[in-house]
Amino acid sequence: MLTLNEDLRQRLLAASLAARARSHSPYSKYAVGAAILDEQGRIHAGANIENAAYPQGWCAETTALSAMLMAGGRQARALLVTGPGPDLITPCGGCRQKLREFGAPELIIIAGDPSGIRQQWTLAELLPFSFGPDNLKSVE
Template sequence: MSLLDAAKKVRENAHAPYSNFKVGAAITTPSGQVYVGCNVENVAYPEGTCAEAGAIAAMVAAGETQIVEIAVVADCPTPIPPCGGCRQKISEFAEPNAQVTMATVDGQINTLSVGELLPGSFSAAHMENG
């Protein structure tokens, strides 16, 4: 199963009763393992979880800490980009040249690097004197 197919499949499990906007994400790591996540809404909107954050949490819970590639998919008119917070979360675990494939359920795809999605990201290097 491709990374995009894994994201599409997990998208169906999203808990989105308020927006009806289901998102799926899949991450691959250097070991070749794939971790998936879907958005989980809460009636108190800020308390929900993005699909990318769920996939990252699953990866970390399994003891891995490096994203090689990530795919994100939703039913929208154009390929779905990660939100700003998720871009920062992705950059915590991925090199700037790691690929982010953004897609729609009907097959539109756009691929950018993490560095292109979040230029000038805040990193651990900024905290070296802290």
């Protein structure tokens, strides 16, 4: 399992908070930022983007995954997501499944807010018994 040193954790936090500052959340006022570490050690950030037609918005994790893919990354190794605090923020169910598409069950998920890093889990802890790309290999 990947371990993150404190410098890398702080770089992820800074990238997530910077992305959060660019959130487009005029309706909920709930700005979220996310930063993903890819298999090449690069950090990709994203923010939530709301839309007046509520179902058409998307989450910060989705934006960060898109940035990772567009930059050539294919495997998420860690994600740090930040909200306004003081309550913990975790990826929603849909984002957990999107993260599973590009990350293994041992993907590190870290929650933070403007006060700093709050808690850490693995994707398997947040999405137990997940369905991922490896499940489809058995039907080939």
